[in-house]
Amino acid sequence: MRIRTRRVVAGLVALGVVAGSAGQAGASGGAPGRVAAAIWEASLEGVHGVSPDVTVRQIARVSVGGAGIRVRFGNPFGNAPVVIKEAWAGRTVAPGAARLVLGSNRQLTFRGRKSVAIAPGQSVVSDSAAVTVRAQEDVAVSVYAPGSPVNDHTFPPFAYDPPASYIGTGGNTASSTSDAGFPGYPVIPGNSSSTAAGYHPGQTWWMDLVSADVPAAKGTLVTLGDSITDGYNAYGPPGQRWTDVLADRLDELPAPARVAVANAGISGNTVSVQPNPYDPTGQCCGPPAPQRLERDVLSVPGVRTVLLLEGTNDIGGGDNAPPASAAQVIDAMKGIAQRVHARHLRIVASTILPMCNPAGSAKEETRLAVNAWIRGTDVFDETLDFDAVLRDPADPTVMIADLRNDCYHPNAAGDQLLGRSIPLPAILG
Missing domain, CATH: 2.60.120 (Jelly Rolls)
Structure with missing residues (x-):
């Protein structure tokens, strides 16, 4: 078992600076002592x-x-x-x-x-x-x-x-x-x-x-996710995805302390290997996260940390695939974490946001079981509780009305709150 410090984190935090060692090299080139790093991604x-x-x-x-x-x-x-x-x-x-x-x-x-x-x-x-x-x-x-x-x-x-x-x-x-x-x-x-x-x-x-031989950062954070990471339907002011809000906060740090953000979100993506719930052609939503992990995450120049936010589409299911069980989602997340750690990289995971499934329903019970596991496991280096940030205290099966676009997706105000809720030490290592 890997020995590390692990914390469950949620809520707004102040900016902080955490020193770290240089990340893994990706593309060739760059100045001596500098690690080439991805500075943009769209899977x-x-x-x-x-x-x-x-x-x-x-x-x-x-x-x-x-x-x-x-x-x-x-x-x-x-x-x-x-x-x-x-x-x-x-x-x-x-x-x-x-x-x-x-x-x-x-x-x-x-x-x-x-x-x-x-x-x-x-x-x-x-x-x-x-x-x-x-x-x-x-x-x-x-x-x-x-x-x-x-x-x-x-x-x-x-x-x-x-x-x-x-x-x-x-x-x-x-x-x-x-x-x-x-x-x-x-x-x-x-x-x-x-x-x-x-x-x-x-x-x-x-x-x-897009990568830079000489980046103004010590490496790259790759956000692996579905439509919530992709920015689907996050309409309204202030007009940014949560990953962009996070990038703005990181830019306030000195270059040797910050990481770039590479967004590997794909709308409709699943965390487990199964037929895509929404698309029988297999062309709308990218391969399941385990199948695209090498291409979209592990091969990214300068990657230091992975932030995993997936599972909504697995649990939700659709015409082309039934809802996944908690065990299916958890096993997929364990496999991803194992492969990330095998490359000596860090992985941070977030709980799954509310999905408008009624209390006591099979889908909601699955979501709660997965979230309970995420909060309690030592599989990840850090855990973010996005569910706690956006769920409605009066009805925790839904997001706060002013922060959601629809049952699955925050609006831009919700994205801003997510991006600001992430403690920077959790992703900087």
């Missing part, structure tokens, strides 16, 4: 159609600053190669904009080559590009890969808050700093997989990681 969830003869300009808001940018592109679900003919990375002139700062756009290369073919089931990481970004600044990654299977990430986010993409009007415009070929209208909902020209909030193609 790929399925393949939806084929790219037309257009350029897609994707907007990624990094959680910390860094220099020497690398981008990872993947083809995990395609049955044909993704052929990137050209890809560029630059900085936007304003948050969420398609127009780039003059002189900032840099062509991405792959082992010195300007194009690359990604075989089905594979991914590639670009060479380091001379791009420097500040915390909460947008990186625009423009990709021209006509005829390639579109491996994507989609969810309905806040209207003009990245991640997002602009799908161009046609041809290769990846090198252009202008936004003329990237119309902002129509606005196409991020939860619809579309290849139409326009602005697509919440949709990105092929790219799932």
